[in-house]
Amino acid sequence: MEKKIKLFIVDDHKMFLEGIQSILNDVSYIEVIATAKNGADALKLLNNFTPDVLITDINMPELNGIELIEIIKKQHSKTNVIAVSSHAESEVISEAIKAGVNGYILKNTGKSELLKAIKKVYEDENYFTEEVKTIMNDSLFNLAKAEKQLVKLSSREKEVLRLISQEKNTQEIADELFIAFNTVEVHRKNLMRKIGTKNMVGLVKYAIQQGIIK
Amino acid sequence: MEKKIKLFIVDDHKMFLEGIQSILNDVSYIEVIATAKNGADALKLLNNFTPDVLITDINMPELNGIELIEIIKKQHSKTNVIAVSSHAESEVISEAIKAGVNGYILKNTGKSELLKAIKKVYEDENYFTEEVKTIMNDSLFNLAKAEKQLVKLSSREKEVLRLISQEKNTQEIADELFIAFNTVEVHRKNLMRKIGTKNMVGLVKYAIQQGIIK
DNA sequence: AAAAACCTAACGGTTTTCAGGTATTTTATA
DNA sequence: TATAAAATACCTGAAAACCGTTAGGTTTTT
Numbered sequence A, B: 001m002e003k004k005i006k007l008f009i010v011d012d013h014k015m016f017l018e019g020i021q022s023i024l025n026d027v028s029y030i031e032v033i034a035t036a037k038n039g040a041d042a043l044k045l046l047n048n049f050t051p052d053v054l055i056t057d058i059n060m061p062e063l064n065g066i067e068l069i070e071i072i073k074k075q076h077s078k079t080n081v082i083a084v085s086s087h088a089e090s091e092v093i094s095e096a097i098k099a100g101v102n103g104y105i106l107k108n109t110g111k112s113e114l115l116k117a118i119k120k121v122y123e124d125e126n127y128f129t130e131e132v133k134t135i136m137n138d139s140l141f142n143l144a145k146a147e148k149q150l151v152k153l154s155s156r157e158k159e160v161l162r163l164i165s166q167e168k169n170t171q172e173i174a175d176e177l178f179i180a181f182n183t184v185e186v187h188r189k190n191l192m193r194k195i196g197t198k199n200m201v202g203l204v205k206y207a208i209q210q211g212i213i214k
Numbered sequence C: 001a002a003a004a005a006c007c008t009a010a011c012g013g014t015t016t017t018c019a020g021g022t023a024t025t026t027t028a029t030a
Numbered sequence D: 001t002a003t004a005a006a007a008t009a010c011c012t013g014a015a016a017a018c019c020g021t022t023a024g025g026t027t028t029t030t
Helices: A014-025 A039-045 A063-075 A088-096 A111-122 A128-139 A139-147 A157-166 A169-176 A183-197 A199-209 B014-025 B039-045 B063-077 B090-098 B111-122 B130-137 B140-147 B156-165 B170-177 B183-193 B199-207
Strands: A003-009 A030-036 A053-057 A080-085 A104-105 B005-011 B030-034 B053-057 B081-086 B103-106
Touching: A003 A014, A003 A104, A014 A030, A014 A111, A014 B014, A014 B111, A030 A039, A039 A063, A039 A139, A063 A080, A080 A111, A080 B111, A088 A128, A104 A111, A104 B063, A111 B063, A157 A169, A157 A183, A157 A199, A157 B199, A169 A183, A169 B111, A183 A199, A183 B183, A199 B063, A199 B156, A199 B199, B005 B014, B005 B039, B005 B081, B005 B103, B005 B111, B005 B140, B014 B030, B014 B111, B030 B039, B030 B130, B039 B053, B039 B183, B053 B063, B053 B111, B063 B081, B063 B170, B081 B111, B090 B130, B103 B130, B156 B170, B156 B199, B170 B183, B183 B199
Parallel strands: A003 A030, A003 A053, A053 A080, A080 A104, B005 B030, B005 B053, B053 B081, B081 B103
Antiparallel strands: none
8 A cells, every 4th residue: 555544543542542643553555644632632633633533532521422423424424434433333323324434343343454444444444343234134223223313412401411410310400501401301202202212211221322421 | 670570451442451561662661561442451470470570551441450450469468559530530549548558540641741650659658749739639539538438338239220221111111120119119228328419410420430341 | 592401490290119017928047 | 949039920119111282492504
């Protein structure tokens, strides 16, 4: 390869970021041109850098991986994106694909697979690890993809979700946001409808998974 | 330093494991003698290896970091332990300290701090990052430490917790375990008492944090 | 400008959780 | 083997969550 692959890495853990960089330092055909610790920072830096491939964590606070991918695909279409996640959850994978991700690998995969993914994605091909492909082939996956619209939470809903996840009850949330008890209930109901769960356990799991809290 | 510091690293993410190894490869006075992807594997390997310092993730399935630390401190007292975690939560820090951990750092800290921690802990001193120290100095921390006995869940309680975290209600859990509705309620109440929360949101957060589910 | 989405609020009713007990059997362990 | 801990089960009443629906005003998008 005559030209180095320009990489941009996004992860909220400095230790992980440095680890990946250290691994990729030894690879002659790759150059890490920038890193960021969340989606918002990444977007700012993308005005100054034009990476060939961007690797992003899915679970990040503020602006998470899925949202970042969506924006990149609209505004920086030359950059291909690999999502990295701790867990293989079909909803997340489904949303990442809908957002236009080019690859999806898990954190429990090693260096060789990471390099394969980077090369493939650089060449405008897709790369998904076996575990992810298994889930994608699952019959339920296509159903889920078809019937489940992309979850877009409003800022108010995220706020309510955050407070629910802090173990606050409806009245406490109402007091804190200066809105009526009933309004909080509506937000909660809409959250459950959008996220597709029937109780608060599902909500808090989603919140943690999406990095909205913790 | 005449002798290399022998390191053992435990983390369920291969990518993280390899990243850390790559970082530490460049450090002359450190030698990574072994790695493991969970607490159980680590314990097995500790029969063959005697590391000076063991670095372990806190959130792992099967046998988590806290439990691993407890066992190491009993059975391999020569090995000092550094806990690595994604988030700084006072309960977890408190339990790690009670388990006898020698250092506690966050994944959002970088290489230089990691090396400092390893050196300090190797010399039988403690090392805690600023963020962790802040939490430890918090007046509530000492209270929490004093009044909160170490959480020991029975296997049945863990089972119920797992099902609660799967968004199942009391009746569904009762049916699945072939026990009475009321019994499930007792387990749930005991879980809430032990974990120190007043609702299921707190339970599921604990379950995720402890790697009991997900 | 129209349509869609969002935020707000309310009502009535159902289901589930939560908090406080008592009590028996089984299992682990000192 | 004593006894402590765990698992089982039941009860009551209160609190909170859950469900369906309507509806008006605001903001954003098309």
